[in-house]
Amino acid sequence: MTRHPAAWDGHGVASTEIPALRSCMIVIRGRLSDRMAAAFAGMTIERPVGRTVIHGRAEQARLDALLDELRDLGLEPLSVDVRD
Numbered sequence: 001m002t003r004h005p006a007a008w009d010g011h012g013v014a015s016t017e018i019p020a021l022r023s024c025m026i027v028i029r030g031r032l033s034d035r036m037a038a039a040f041a042g043m044t045i046e047r048p049v050g051r052t053v054i055h056g057r058a059e060q061a062r063l064d065a066l067l068d069e070l071r072d073l074g075l076e077p078l079s080v081d082v083r084d
Contacts (some may be wrong), residue, residue: 019059020084026054027078028070039069051078 032052037045043056043066058066063082070077 019061021057021059022063023057023083024063025079025081026056026065026066026070027080028052028054028075029078030075032075036073036075039073040066 029051031047031050032045032054036053040054043054044055045059046055054066067077067080
């Protein structure tokens with residue numbers, strides 16, 4: 001987390017922490033359709049032969065939501081790489 005002077009946390013409490021953005025790359029088997037790719041707005045989607053690569057910067061909560069979305073769509077990640 002990055003420290004920042006008194007940021008509002010949305011729950012009526014001032015917080016001094018802002019979620020850190022991390023670089024992430026998720027590789028899944030097969031080609032994700034345009035319709036399914038829409039679930040990952042804000043991320044870059046690449047479709048090399050036989051797989052789909054989803055990458056971009058996200059805070060931990062967003063990364064968790066992306067992985068939940070993959071599970072809900074019945075897709076299994078081949079790899080997940082997260083870097084600070």
